[in-house]
Amino acid sequence: MATIISLDLSRRKASEHALDNLAALVGEDMTAVNQLIIRRMESHVPLIPQLAGHIIAAGGKRLRPILTLASARLCGYDGTRHLKLSASVEFIHTATLLHDDVVDASDLRRGGPSANALFGNEASVLVGDFLFSRAFQLMVEDGSIDVLRILSTASAVIAEGEVLQLTTTNNSATSEQAYLEVVRAKTAELFAAACRIGAVVAARPSSEEEALRTYGLNLGIAFQIVDDVLDYSAEQARLGKTVGDDFREGKMTLPVILAINRGSEAERAFWHRTLDETDFRDGDLEHAQDLLRRHNALRDAIDRARHYGAIARDALGIFHDHPIKQALLDIIDFTVEREF
């Protein structure tokens, strides 16, 4: 199948390397953070670094800790406090990943071997708890109550978002607004906190803290929307990634919500049978993808993501020109225009 949306080629070109560029700009910091991550996931209980290492090594992009490093440097910070806080952000993210993957016996497992498939639910939960506690220990070592407030609040909101998502799962009546509330809480809040604490360690005025919070929050929303689009994308299949995990799990994501709202009664019956009743038959995923295409649901979901990207872009307007500012702007394009 062909790529569904054609993009301005030069823009795509620039965005392709955006994450690498940003990572390179904070390369030295990131090396220190990676060492810190490895050192601080140590424990005299061997299963902890073993399991944590499995997921942290697989984690890959390190987008959230990079955002903390970049935000601090953009704010002119030249100390080292941001290193521990960046590691702390990654630990919180890793803990939520571990807890995300805990499934009930009746649920499907993801494509790859998740930590809980390899080590069991209990170990995944407990190592997640350990990393979460370790994140708070790192913050305590830093000593800023402001940072602790921001990240403890973000953690509570993330958990609320995840629970809210459970209550929308297998419910094809979920509204776009409910979806946005889940995304904002479960994903965007940590992006926002990761960026915001960069301004906090740099002791910048609240206008800059707010600008970075706005950037992170909206980047995070865009990121999650695109992630949800990619789950149905033919391009993903071409790249050898699994397609349709969200569909099979009855997750209510934006593409599906748009298709349901725009669909006929017969189509809604199809979505109800599959998403609500988890009664799957041969060809259902292909039919779902066909409906998404027919209603331009993937394209329009990306358009929605672009809107949040635009808010993120404008938020950085108050910062003077700086290679990191440009890289943060490119990250928006990278996020929205990822291959799908």
Next chain:
Amino acid sequence: MATIISLDLSRRKASEHALDNLAALVGEDMTAVNQLIIRRMESHVPLIPQLAGHIIAAGGKRLRPILTLASARLCGYDGTRHLKLSASVEFIHTATLLHDDVVDASDLRRGGPSANALFGNEASVLVGDFLFSRAFQLMVEDGSIDVLRILSTASAVIAEGEVLQLTTTNNSATSEQAYLEVVRAKTAELFAAACRIGAVVAARPSSEEEALRTYGLNLGIAFQIVDDVLDYSAEQARLGKTVGDDFREGKMTLPVILAINRGSEAERAFWHRTLDETDFRDGDLEHAQDLLRRHNALRDAIDRARHYGAIARDALGIFHDHPIKQALLDIIDFTVEREF
């Protein structure tokens, strides 16, 4: 079956009401903490207070938050900071309970309807995360980095203890030392922290902080040992509680470790078949209880608990006479001499 150990009757009498007495001494505070707990487990996501309420209502004793309140008052504290911290301790405890109950599909469930049986693994994990984050938010509102350090460290140690316990489960070669390390980490550390922060809010010298930490830690070890004894106790069965959960789950607790160390080769083969290989047959639990009795394993485990109780008792020696001091001493007897 008869009670296995006969106790000095008057001592038992005094200990019976020890928890009620202590609770009454901090009754006003506890009312405030209970209100705080209910208010702060609120969320716009209804499943959160619903599930959290289920476990907090069932939680019962509130021993840990009471210890924080009592410790603060024993240290002469007359403010209100200890209320939030007491609620925070209970939230951490509740979060660990929720995460404890998450089981793999193949595992047995406990007697009563646990939260995960009613609401599913995912919801239990996520609401646990929420309560854990909420605990840190309460500490942040209090603003003491010392308290944050104590409780974030305790949380990390608890998680380590739980993971360590996983690695000793179904391993009949587990040593008494390994068992003690698990108990200290998963249970006693939170008792210690709960008591210690009472001295911290009262801004007492480190000698008192250390005394309360010692009290809590050793009380916690005694508490867990007795809990593990009760799981095999005939008296428990008489009270309508399930017996043998730990046995069926292959948990390596002190009574079993003592019986294995003292047993014949044939007995060790029995423990190996049941605990390691989870190959259970009719009459196995009764046979296990018989072996425990034959080797005085329950009685001697209680003796071990008494030792930790004695350390806890001496730790309070530096405090002047006070109704709360007496109640804390009585709690030791209550803990060690509970009906079994």
